[in-house]
Amino acid sequence: MAIEFEFTADQEAFRSAVRTFATKEIAPVVVEMDEKEEFPRATVQRMKEEGYFGVPIPEEYGGLGLGKVGYCIFLEELGKVDASHSAIVAAHTSLGASPILYYGTEEQKQRWLAPAAKGEKILAFSLTEPGSGSDSGALRTLAEKDGNDWVLTGNKIYVTNGREADTTILLAANDLKLGANGGVTAFLVDAGLPGYTVGRCEKKMGIHGTSTAELILDHVRLGPERVLGEVGKGFHVAMTALDVGRVSLGAASLGGMQAACNEALEFAKNRTQFGLPISEYEVIQFKLADMAMKIHALRLMVYHAAQHQDKMGTDPKAWSRLERYGKTREAAIVKCLGSEWASDVIDESLQIHGGIGYIRGTAIERAYRDARISEIFEGTNEIQRVVISRDVLGRGL
Numbered sequence: 001m002a003i004e005f006e007f008t009a010d011q012e013a014f015r016s017a018v019r020t021f022a023t024k025e026i027a028p029v030v031v032e033m034d035e036k037e038e039f040p041r042a043t044v045q046r047m048k049e050e051g052y053f054g055v056p057i058p059e060e061y062g063g064l065g066l067g068k069v070g071y072c073i074f075l076e077e078l079g080k081v082d083a084s085h086s087a088i089v090a091a092h093t094s095l096g097a098s099p100i101l102y103y104g105t106e107e108q109k110q111r112w113l114a115p116a117a118k119g120e121k122i123l124a125f126s127l128t129e130p131g132s133g134s135d136s137g138a139l140r141t142l143a144e145k146d147g148n149d150w151v152l153t154g155n156k157i158y159v160t161n162g163r164e165a166d167t168t169i170l171l172a173a174n175d176l177k178l179g180a181n182g183g184v185t186a187f188l189v190d191a192g193l194p195g196y197t198v199g200r201c202e203k204k205m206g207i208h209g210t211s212t213a214e215l216i217l218d219h220v221r222l223g224p225e226r227v228l229g230e231v232g233k234g235f236h237v238a239m240t241a242l243d244v245g246r247v248s249l250g251a252a253s254l255g256g257m258q259a260a261c262n263e264a265l266e267f268a269k270n271r272t273q274f275g276l277p278i279s280e281y282e283v284i285q286f287k288l289a290d291m292a293m294k295i296h297a298l299r300l301m302v303y304h305a306a307q308h309q310d311k312m313g314t315d316p317k318a319w320s321r322l323e324r325y326g327k328t329r330e331a332a333i334v335k336c337l338g339s340e341w342a343s344d345v346i347d348e349s350l351q352i353h354g355g356i357g358y359i360r361g362t363a364i365e366r367a368y369r370d371a372r373i374s375e376i377f378e379g380t381n382e383i384q385r386v387v388i389s390r391d392v393l394g395r396g397l
């Protein structure tokens with residue numbers, strides 16, 4: 001495929017608008033949000049009003065229609081300012097809205113995607129269970145057929161936006177014996193249905209503005225219109241969502257890395273030790289060079305992957321097997337390297353700050369705690385390496 005990395009004038013204008021929004025409206029609230037560990041309701045409301053809950057969703061369904069490239073621009077800029085806000089929007093958009101766009105019927109798109117893209121409803125995605133994390137095919141939440149209906153029973157954990165979500169894309173076993181290959185189905189589950197309870201919300205190391213909730217399903221009855229994609233093919237739905245999510249996670253990491261590098265630059269130029277700004281010492285200069293290299297490489301990778309996904313379109317039936325494998329490998333590479341480089345860059349920036357970098361309330365201390373989760377969620381980096389190595393062994397480089 002052609003490699004083009006020019007942003008259009010419209011994309012640059014969008015970047016500039018998001019940057020202004022994030023700096024003026026989000027930056028002032030993040031210290032208090034982090035301290036109080038509260039979901040940032042007011043700024044989430046403002047993001048909805050700006051259309052930011054539907055950036056890549058086509059305009060016909062109420063989104064901004066800016067595709068994956070526009071969406072990555074948005075998350076890169078948001079990621080410069082706060083990881084909680086980017087995680088909230090990404091769980092909603094990448095993991096909640098995209099699977100409806102890719103696999104939903106027209107009726108499902110009108111009923112669940114359009115209000116979500118306009119920000120009238122919040123979405124979440126729920127795959128993980130107490131006994132199945134990386135081994136997601138071993139999930140035990142049961143979807144039993146009863147006439148035309150499905151009855152769901154089980155416990156899901158670690159659901160980002162789980163406390164606030166109006167609807168969750170939830171994976172359950174329609175056949176325990178078949179596992180991931182034919183035995184798992186994706187359902188659209190609305191909060192408030194009889195038998196649906198939000199359980200415990202976790203206390204976390206970072207991304208304090210997000211909720212990470214348990215969902216308890218006690219014989220939740222769903223009509224057939226709530227099956228997303230085909231019965232037994234829930235893993236196609238989940239993996240397509242995760243391919244989008246892993247690239248968008250790379251974009252948010254890219255933003256976090258730039259913010260950390262800028263903090264380090266500013267600090268190094270202004271902190272004097274042994275009679276010189278510490279930026280005069282080669283050890284510090286080389287740390288900055290290493291940061292710049294990682295930022296440069298990740299930027300190319302993120303936008304290449306985003307452009308690639310835009311070109312593939314949103315109809316999974318139109319993709320060849322090789323195209324699907326290529327997309328999944330690329331998304332895993334972006335997620336894995338992006339999250340590890342973000343951790344490296346933020347760690348080195350903290351080191352450049354010396355003691356102040358370790359003090360609660362500084363931007364770099366918060367970034368350090370916030371960044372760590374990116375190596376774990378949306379599939380741990382060990383699992384990304386499993387995905388990449390399997391594909392390399394199967395198809396070669």
Ligand SMILES: Cc1cc2nc3c(=O)[nH]c(=O)nc-3n(C[C@H](O)[C@H](O)[C@H](O)COP(=O)(O)OP(=O)(O)OC[C@H]3O[C@@H](n4cnc5c(N)ncnc54)[C@H](O)[C@@H]3O)c2cc1C
Nearest residue numbers: 125126127128133134158159160212376377378379380382
């Ligand atoms: C803050 C937060 C938000 C989350 N949000 C969501 C969400 O919105 N929706 C959702 O469904 N889930 C969510 N998760 C769950 C997350 O995706 C899982 O925690 C993650 O996939 C790992 O699963 P696990 O915690 O069970 O770890 P485990 O699978 O038990 O893994 C433990 C360790 O073993 C390693 N490991 C496991 N299998 C292998 C293997 N085959 N080869 C090599 N190493 C292996 C892992 O990499 C890891 O290091 C969230 C988690 C957190 C903490």
